[in-house]
Every structure is written in C-alpha cells, then in structure tokens.
Amino acid sequence: MPRILGLNIVAVIVASIAFFLVGWLWYGILFMEAYMEYMGISPDEAGGSFDIWMAGGFLITVMQVIGLGLVMKWKGDASLVAGVTTTVVLWFFLALPFTMYAYLYGPVHDSTMMMIDASHLLVGWVASAVVLRLIK
Template identity: 65%
Template sequence: MPKVLGLNLVGVIVASVAFYFVGFLWYGLLFSEAWMNAEGLTAADAEGQSPIWMIGGFLITVLQVIGIGLVLKWKGAASLGEAATTALILWFFLALPFVHYAYLYLPAHSVTLLLIDASHLLVGWVVSAIVLSLIK
C-alpha cells in the first residue's frame, strides 16, 4: 500500500474526504444560515466565490489529516477509542485555542461563529482519526 510519511495513502485520502464531507454538512446544510449570518454574508456573496477556494480548503483538510495521522502513529493509538480520544485531546489543546483567535480579535466576537467553527473541527478531527484507525 502506498504511504505518505509512513501513513496509508488510502486512509489519508478517505479520512480527508470524510472530514471535508463534515465541512459540507456543517457549512452547507446544518449551520449554513447561522454561519452566513455570523459572518455577515448573503447568498449572493457565497455564489460569487471561485471554486478554486474549495481546492485550497481540501488541501488544508489533507494537511490536518496527515498531522492527526502522524500523532496517532507516534502515540501508537491502535484502537478506535484511542484514536478518537487522541483527536479529542488534540482538538482541545490545538484547534479550540486556534479558533478562539478569531473570536477574540475580530470586532464581532461572535459566539455563534466560534461554536460552528470549533464544532466542525471537533467532529472533523474525530472522524478523521477514526477513519485513519480503521484504514492502516
């Protein structure tokens, strides 16, 4: 099986697609209106975006999945539960503080935006870790 930094390439791709799908659910279906309102966007604003940005978003997702995979590998998280717990801990100490930057420094201080973005990363990181633990 092909590897990327010692990780199963198929696992990385499947986990990245799963994480990206979580983003589609979060920002496209479940919290679309709340997120757009919190960002101050209209449907017309969203329609005018170039699809090239979606490629960039997927690449960022792949980098996150590789990072999660490397930590799981280094930690030796063998079981599904260990992988999910590790992702939760990583999210708490890395992703959650990171998304707080926007909350603290942007003038709006939007709790809605913070909750949507943080929960997206939580679910995406845990789903990625689970997929990576299943496809080694």
C-alpha cells in the same frame, strides 16, 4: 499499499474526504444561515464560483489529517478508542484555543460562530481519526 510519511495514502484520502464532507454539512446545511449572516453574504452572493477556495480548503484538510495521523502513529494509537481519544485531546488543547483566538481578537466577537467553527473541527477531526484507525 502506498504510504505518505508512513501513513496509508488511501486512509489519508478517505479521511480527508470525510472531514471535507463534515465541513460541507456544517457550513452548507446545518449552520448555513448563521455562517452567511456572520460573513455578511446573501444566498444570491453565495452562489458564485469558489473552486480555488475549495481546493485550498481541501489542501488544509489533508494537512490536518496527516498531522492527526502522525500524532496517532507516534503515540502508537493502534485502536479506534485510543485514536479518537488522542484526537479529542488534541482538539481541546490545540484546535479549540486557535478557534478562541479568532473570537477574542477578531473584529466581531461572535460566540455562535466560534462554537460552529470549533464543533466543525471536533467532528471533522474525530471522523478523520475513525477512518485513519479503520483503514491502516
């Protein structure tokens, strides 16, 4: 199986797609109204073409999945539970504080948006970890 930095490339692609779908679910369905209100856009404005932004978002997703995979590999997390545990710890000490920076230093201190963003990362990272551990 082809590998990227020692990670199964199929697992990286499938985990990235899973994480990207979590983002679509979070921002496109579950929390769409809160997100659009926060961003100050109407449903009509949201219908535009975002192809370049989506491609960039997918690249960022792939980078995060590779990072999670590398940390799990370096730790020797072979089991699903170990991989998910590592991912939750990384989220708590890295992703959550980064999300909190945006809340503290951004022009709008919106705790709802902070929780939406943080929970998106938590669920997306855990989904990625599950895929990475199931497809080695």
